[in-house]
Structure formats: C-alpha cells, structure tokens
Amino acid sequence: IKRNHRRSYQFYSLMMREAAYEKLSMENDLKLALANHEFYLVYQPQVSMQGYQLSGLEALIRWQHPSRGLVSPKHFIPVLEEMGLIEEVGLWVVREALKQYQIWLAAYPIQHVSISINLSAVQLRNPKLTDMLQKEVKASNVLCKQVIFEVTESVMVDEDVRIRKELNTLQENGCHFALDDYGTGYSNLAYIDQFNLSELKIDQAFIQKMQNHATDRLIIHHTIEMAKALGMKVVAEGVEMASQMALLSAYPEIFIQGYYFDRPLSAEQMTQRLETRADL
Ligand code: C2E
Ligand code: CA
Numbered sequence: 298i299k300r301n302h303r304r305s306y307q308f309y310s311l312m313m314r315e316a317a318y319e320k321l322s323m324e325n326d327l328k329l330a331l332a333n334h335e336f337y338l339v340y341q342p343q344v345s346m347q348g349y350q351l352s353g354l355e356a357l358i359r360w361q362h363p364s365r366g367l368v369s370p371k372h373f374i375p376v377l378e379e380m381g382l383i384e385e386v387g388l389w390v391v392r393e394a395l396k397q398y399q400i401w402l403a404a405y406p407i408q409h410v411s412i413s414i415n416l417s418a419v420q421l422r423n424p425k426l427t428d429m430l431q432k433e434v435k436a437s438n439v440l441c442k443q444v445i446f447e448v449t450e451s452v453m454v455d456e457d458v459r460i461r462k463e464l465n466t467l468q469e470n471g472c473h474f475a476l477d478d479y480g481t482g483y484s485n486l487a488y489i490d491q492f493n494l495s496e497l498k499i500d501q502a503f504i505q506k507m508q509n510h511a512t513d514r515l516i517i518h519h520t521i522e523m524a525k526a527l528g529m530k531v532v533a534e535g536v537e538m539a540s541q542m543a544l545l546s547a548y549p550e551i552f553i554q555g556y557y558f559d560r561p562l563s564a565e566q567m568t569q570r571l572e573t574r575a576d577l
C-alpha cells in the first residue's frame with residue numbers, strides 16, 4: 298500500500314510539474330502573441346426572430362499559434378487575466394473590432410447592425426477602463442449607441458457601486474451593455490436592473506436543454522417576460538437546431554445567435570456574407 302501510495306504521489310507530482318511547465322510555456326507564448334499578430338477576431342451574426350434580419354455582430358477573439366494551432370479563448374483568456382495581459386489584449390480587441398466594423402459601416406447599409414465586444418471581469422475592475430473605452434469609441438467614427446459591451450454578472454456581484462458608476466458614465470454617452478451568460482450565476486433580474494443593461498443574453502446551456510427539460514423552458518419563458526418588462530433586448534445564444542427555433546418562435550421579439558444561422562465568421566467571410574446578402 299505504501300509503495301503504491303508513493304508511486305501515485307510521484308505520478309501526481311510529475312503531472313503537477315508538467316502542468317506548471319505547460320502553463321509557463323503558454324504564458325511565454327502569450328507574451329509574444331500580440332507582437333507576432335497571432336490574435337485575430339471572428340464575428341458571429343445575430344438575427345431578429347422576426348424576419349431573420351441581421352441585427353448585430355459579436356466580435357470573438359482567436360489565437361492561432363504556429364505550433365499549438367488554434368487555441369480556444371476559454372483556455373487562454375483566463376491565463377491572460379492572471380498574467381495581467383488582458384488589459385492590453387482587451388484594448389486591441391476593442392480597436393480591431395471598431396476598425397473592422399467601421400469598414401463595414403462605410404461599405405454596406407448596416408447602420409441598424411450593432412457591434413458587441415466582450416469585456417472581462419478583470420478589465421471592468423480597472424477604474425481607467427471607461428475613459429479608455431470612451432476614447433476608443435470617439436477616435437473611431439462609430440457612434441456609442443452602435444456599440445454593446447458584454448459583461449458577466451460576476452462583476453456586478455463583486456463591486457456593484459463602483460462598477461455601476463463606471464457603466465453609467467458610458468451609458469450617458471449612449472453606449473450599451475449586455476449581460477452575457479445569463480442564468481449561469483446567481484443574481485436575479487431585479488438586482489441586475491440597477492445596472493441599466495440594455496440587453497440580456499440567455500446562456501446556451503438553457504437553449505441546449507430546452508427541448509428535453511420543461512424547467513428550462515419555464516426559466517427561459519420567465520426570463521424573456523421579465524427582460525421585456527425591464528425594457529431589455531433578449532438574445533438567445535447557442536441556437537443550433539430547428540427544434541430550438543420552433544420553441545423560441547413563440548417569442549417574436551427576441552434575437553438569435555447560433556450555429557443554426559451562422560458560425561463565427563472571419564472578417565473575409567463576413568464581408569462575403571454582407572456582399573451577397575445585404576438584406577440579412
Ligand atoms: P461567449 O461570450 O459566451 O461567446 C459565445 C461562444 O459561444 C463563442 O465561443 C461562440 O463561438 C459560441 N457559440 C455561438 N453559437 C454557438 C452554437 O450554436 N453552438 C455552440 N456550441 N457554440 C456556439 P468562443 O468564440 O469559443 O468564445 C468562448 C468564450 O471566450 C466567450 O464566450 C467569451 O467568454 C470568451 N471570449 C471570446 N472572445 C473574447 C474577447 O475578445 N474578450 C474576452 N474578454 N473574452 C472573450
Ligand atoms: Ca459574449
């Protein structure tokens with residue numbers, strides 16, 4: 298027993314060392330990624346339930362590393378946050394998204410199409426963030442009201458008073474905020490209402506379970522009703538199947554983002570989509 302114990306300990310410590318090494322190596326790679334232009338953005342369309350009109354684009358970051366290949370943001374965003382690099386990369390995301398969006402605005406009749414940009418909780422804790430965002434939007438030719446910053450509720454629960462003030466400054470300038478991943482946290486909409494968010498994104502976990510679980514359908518129903526009462530726009534995320542669309546079509550006022558309509562598209566693919574289907 299003792300020997301086995303020791304062996305498993307050695308194995309465990311080897312794994313720990315490998316994990317630590319892998320983390321260090323990823324950190325080193327991430328330090329170089331911006332300078333080496335390994336990050337790029339993809340854009341996922343959102344469409345209205347009524348008429349399937351293109352209503353928005355969400356910018357999503359991608360990291361293409363020469364030997365790692367394409368790394369998921371779910372893996373590297375937390376590392377960037379921990380390293381203190383998320384601010385710099387986050388700023389790049391804002392600039393790049395606004396730059397690309399402006400190009401599309403100039404070329405296609407899409408004034409009604411908004412651009413959504415994700416902000417990490419770590420970025421929101423920086424008291425200089427709102428000034429920075431305001432400056433970036435001003436420097437572009439994009440109107441604040443065409444921009445939606447996506448945040449998760451974790452931020453609000455932590456530091457509500459200060460964050461509320463920060464968000465308000467940008468909101469006074471017309472910028473919008475969306476609550477991302479709704480349903481994965483603990484806060485209720487009455488609480489969230491204090492932040493004057495314009496949009497609520499129902500987490501894809503609910504959408505994926507809604508066909509088989511009456512409870513999830515009920516939660517979605519009440520979430521949409523409450524968001525409507527609070528004057529919020531609702532986006533259902535992760536819609537993949539016609540059966541999900543059939544259930545959601547009971548809510549003609551909502552918006553849909555998911556593989557059923559579009560996967561996230563490269564800037565070139567998005568341009569192609571706008572070129573061939575300017576109506577959508
Ligand atoms: P998110 O903000 O909830 O973004 C939606 C995610 O769902 C995206 O994953 C998108 O590709 C995926 N998705 C969209 N439709 C479907 C569908 O029908 N089925 C399925 N299975 N998935 C769908 P992605 O691009 O891998 O991003 C993962 C997460 O990484 C994002 O979740 C967001 O939290 C974070 N992220 C991505 N880009 C950025 C960024 O620029 N800044 C920050 N701070 N976080 C980012
Ligand atoms: Ca998002």
Ligand code: CA
Pocket residue numbers: 453454457
């Ligand atoms: Ca609180």
Ligand code: CA
Pocket residue numbers: 477478498500501534
């Ligand atoms: Ca989400």
